[in-house]
Amino acid sequence: MSLTLLSAAEVKESITMNEAINAMERAFIQLAEKKAVMPVRTGVPGAKDGLTLTMPGYLAGEEILGLKVVSIFPQNILMNKAAIQGVVLLLNAETGEPAVLMDAQYLTALRTGAISGLATRYFAVDDARKVAIIGSGVQAQTQLEAVAAVRDIRHVSIWSRQRENAQLLAKKFADRFHCEVCTDIPHAVKDADVICTATSSTEPLITAKHLSEHVHINAIGSHTPAMSEISSEVLSSAHIVVDQIDAVMAEAGEIIQAVNQGAIKQTQLLELGTWLMTKNPDLRGKRTVFKSVGLAIQDLSVAQVVYSNAQRQGMGTSFQLS
Structure with missing residues (x-):
């Protein structure tokens, strides 16, 4: 079983803002149609006012399954590090096998911008x-x-x-x-x-x-x-x-x-x-x-576009898990 790894740079190269905005529209319509499963996200307080969140979800309309793990550590800026860190993991919706792991720092900012773009x-x-x-x-x-x-x-x-x-x-x-x-x-x-x-x-x-x-x-x-x-x-x-x-x-x-x-x-x-x-x-x-x-569906819908585009462009590193 292999897992594709996508770096922050590869994530950024694999999606446009307009693609992200359109992904938001598809995801939120599925949510309204009750074709999305999205448990309440769980937060774990950390040191130095930090917070780590787990955000799982499933979009049945597009067969997108996965979760995001994101941490918010405001004090990171004092160390010249981003306050928001994390990864998104997508799984094969038919077998449950891990498919791709990607950096979530830019993706989080992108999907947050994209939902505002959709509203605008x-x-x-x-x-x-x-x-x-x-x-x-x-x-x-x-x-x-x-x-x-x-x-x-x-x-x-x-x-x-x-x-x-x-x-x-x-x-x-x-x-x-x-x-x-x-x-x-x-x-x-x-x-x-x-x-x-x-x-x-x-x-x-x-x-x-x-x-x-x-x-x-x-x-x-x-x-x-x-x-x-x-x-x-x-x-x-x-x-x-x-x-x-x-x-x-x-x-x-x-x-x-x-x-x-x-x-x-x-x-x-x-x-x-x-x-x-x-x-x-x-x-x-x-x-x-x-x-x-x-919401988790924002991350997963955008991550799926990133993964699909990256595959077409031959991006990513394959890592053998077993």
Whole structure:
């Protein structure tokens, strides 16, 4: 029995953002059709505020079986290492044999960007030109790449607590967009058609005062009940679409807090997969918030595209397990 190994570089070479966005759409429709098996992910606390998660899943519609093991160690940045590390393992859905093991660092950022790209494709105004990026890490980068894949973005405003990191992000995209590093969030989000938040904030960063009525917000940073990027005021003024209701009610701080405060009701939450089945109601041009905490089906659907493309291109190293 052999196992294919794919490096981070090979993963990155084996998939485009548009392919990832399309994979997200297929996966979430399967979730809505109840063709996905996805147990609750299990978290194991580690040293130095670290957390390790296991995320198994099965997409019956495409016969994709596997799991991701990912660790989040914020202190890694002090050692010039990525805060998010991990691997994805895909198995043969007929025999259960391990098929491919791949680096999950870029894949995680890619699929997180891709789900925001999918939401932006359907909820942002057609003529969206300005995007505000709140945060400056690798997740912020793929958020921008995904939004730019589905809209003709011209102007990018960036805010980060680490201004030097915001400047580096702006420099990276300076040849594609007019990039502006902002000293405060109100300036960054003013007149933005799309806002992407990718931070670990425990206090709401986005308030309603400076938002346009048609703005679409992708909120992907908070993933614990104690974290929050979007104010309850914003949520109460918007149509809220989520990756999965059970997941956000367990992990998305801003959603949990807004429900507990009575600012919104859980019944107002609309699951993305359910919406994709009918594409109704039409939310384009209305104020929308898409909240995602990340699901295993995202990793597996993107990993399958990576594996298929890598096989066609002759990439990967074969390792004999037995």
